[in-house]
Amino acid sequence: MEELHFSGMLAQMGGFTTGKPWLKVNPNYTFINAEAQEKDPNSVLNYYRKLVKVRKANPVLQYGKYTLLDRENPNVFSYLRELDGKKIVIVLNFTEKESSYSLGFSTEKSRILLANYPKSKSIKNNTLRPYEAVILELK
Incomplete structure (x- = not known):
C-alpha cells in the first residue's frame, strides 16, 4: 500500500x-x-460534526412531521419539521448563485441552530447565498 x-x-x-x-x-x-x-474549525468534517450534534439534540429533526415548503422553487429545498409544538425549518440552496425563497410564514423571531456561512442573513431577506444551508428554530 x-x-x-x-x-x-x-x-x-x-x-x-x-x-x-x-x-x-x-x-x-x-x-x-x-x-x-x-x-480547521470550518472544515467540512467539523461542519458535519456540528450537524450531527444539532440533529441528536433535537428530536424534532429525527421524528418530527415533515412538510415540504416552497414546493415550486427549482433552486431552494426547504422544509418544516414539527414535533410536540417545536418547529424547525431547513432551507438549502443547491445552486452556485444567490437564490430567493418563500416559506409562507415569518421567520423573524427564529433562532439559527446551524448555518454554513459565518453570518447568515437569510432569515431577514429570504435569500440564500450560493450553496448556503440554514437550520432555523421557530419561536
Whole structure:
C-alpha cells in the first residue's frame, strides 16, 4: 500500500484510511486530508460534526412531521419539521448563485441552530447565498 508523508506525520491514503481504498489518492492530499480537516474549525468534517450534534439534540429533526415548503422553487429545498409544538425549518440552496425563497410564514423571531456561512442573513431577506444551508428554530 502506498504511504504518504505530510505535516511531519506518516499517513496512509491521505490520512483517511489505513485500509486499501477502492479509489486512487487525489493529488491534493497534501492540503485536503484528515489532519487538515481536524485542525480547521470550518472544515467540512467539523461542519458535519456540528450537524450531527444539532440533529441528536433535537428530536424534532429525527421524528418530527415533515412538510415540504416552497414546493415550486427549482433552486431552494426547504422544509418544516414539527414535533410536540417545536418547529424547525431547513432551507438549502443547491445552486452556485444567490437564490430567493418563500416559506409562507415569518421567520423573524427564529433562532439559527446551524448555518454554513459565518453570518447568515437569510432569515431577514429570504435569500440564500450560493450553496448556503440554514437550520432555523421557530419561536
